[in-house]
Amino acid sequence: MIKWVYLWLVFLSFSCASYLEELKWPKGETFLTFLEKNQLPLKIYYTLDKEEQELAAEIIAGVKYQVLKSEDHQLEQVLIPIGEELQMHLKKVNNEFVMEITPIVVQEEKRSLAIEIQNSPYLDIISATNNYGLANEFAQSFKGGVNLRNLQKGDKLVLLFQQKRRLGKPFGSTKIDVSMLETAKKQHYIFYYKENYYNQKGEELDSFLLTKPVNYTRISSVFTQKRWHPVLKKYRAHLGIDYAAPTGTPVRSAGNGKVIFVGTKGGYGKTIEVAHDSSYKTLYAHLNGFAKGVRGGQGIKQGQVIGYVGNTGMSTGPHLHFGLYRSNVAINPASVVKMAKSALGGKELKEFMRYSEDLKQQVQVALQNNELPLKEENFDAFYPLEKIQS
Ligand SMILES: [Zn+2]
Structure with a gap:
């Protein structure tokens, strides 16, 4: 209703x-x-x-x-x-x-979940919430943390997360502010902070490292989320980075993965999409052409040439439009394209410590109350990349 x-x-x-x-x-x-x-x-x-x-x-x-x-x-x-x-x-x-x-008009909800492990965190999260996006996000966040195979029945799991709702139904990706696993009487925490996962010491965990997809002359357009253009009186967004480069410059896959799309994609012109680990996807648009032999389903190595810079689709000059998606949601490639993990320091570390202490206290409260979020009846906002785009 x-x-x-x-x-x-x-x-x-x-x-x-x-x-x-x-x-x-x-x-x-x-x-x-x-x-x-x-x-x-x-x-x-x-x-x-x-x-x-x-x-x-x-x-x-x-x-x-x-x-x-x-x-x-x-x-x-x-x-x-x-x-x-x-x-x-x-x-x-x-x-x-x-x-x-x-x-899009959404309502944002903060929720918590505290459960005892029966099968595996992944299956237990799904049976408690029906929320596949939440289970996937958890698996992703803990990849570089505790070894999940050593868990015992009865170990405790607490998640504090944010869920959006559109038209009364769960919508879009789920953000887990903090995950806590208690095993062998030790509590292990993972925090989401400034678009990356950190342990309680402020060290970045198993982040997704991408390399630059092209040798560019300049960045002609940066990533922007929803914004109001006061002159055009329109809402705009630019869901990728535009790298200007001469036509024919090789375009390289930013990471290891699998090609899931090769072809023409509306305003993007000739486009390649590559699926990577942890539900990431990269998109390369306005290409002049594809590298010989590149086809859907093919495994691809980081740095491998997949196509060439061009001006196809709606484009005002030769450039590569590079998009990055997590669970099919566009995110800013600038926060992910880098070569090494980092640890927080100085002022930033202090700020992180305050932030994480506050979340830890909320985790203890949820643990004590055995909080359970309501079970979703019709949760289908999450689409595995492989299933819909291969
Ligand atoms: Zn663009």
Whole structure:
């Protein structure tokens, strides 16, 4: 019921007999083919500017989108999420369809979970919450920490995490502020701090190390999340880094992984996507061409040439658009592209210590109260990369 209230708030105008459909974005569908299929004017796509066409290429197969239809089954409005912050909103204005990029309205919840290990942390988290995103995030955070194989039945696990909700349902990725495992009477902590995982000494854990994908002349555009452009009066975002480089410059895979997409991807032009460990994915767009023999499903080494810089798709000059995703959510590559792990020091370490002490106290409270979050009934906001894109 709550969901409907939210929806009516989101869709600005509707007639009483309108009805709502929630659909899954099909594999292989682009924004352009979607317009074609629904007999909507294609100029909606062709009048988008460069940044908007890139955003339109960010629609993920399997994502749930909402369609509002009139009594006689005519399409009235559509809401398609792009990442976790923005959505494409198609609606009729003066009998003509227009597209507007608007912020996604979410509610953020802080939750805690305290359980005893029965099978494995992964399975126990799922049976307590039905939240696969949470279980995956936990597995990722503890990879460089305690050896999970030595756990005993009855060991304790506490997670303090943040979950977003859209239209009343869990939405997007889950952030675990702190995980605590108590085994052999010792408590082991992992903290999420400034986009990386740290142990209680402030040492970075098993972070994902990527190398620069191209020898560039300059960075022509940085990563930006949702922002309001006061002159254009539009919401914008740039979900990657643009590296300017001459056409034909080799593009190298930023890490070891598996090629999951080779082809043309809307405004991104010729594009390659590579899946890496721990649900990371990299994207290389506007390529001039692909390296010989590169195909979907192929294993790839860090530094291996996969393509060449170009100007395909919506692009104003030769450059590489480099995107980085964690569980299909775009994150800033600048925080991850580096060669070595680091440890916090000085003022930063002091700040981290204060932050982590506070979380440790909250963990003890959750442990004492055996806190359990409510079990999700319909949790399908997490899509394993391999399943939908191979
Ligand atoms: Zn770009």
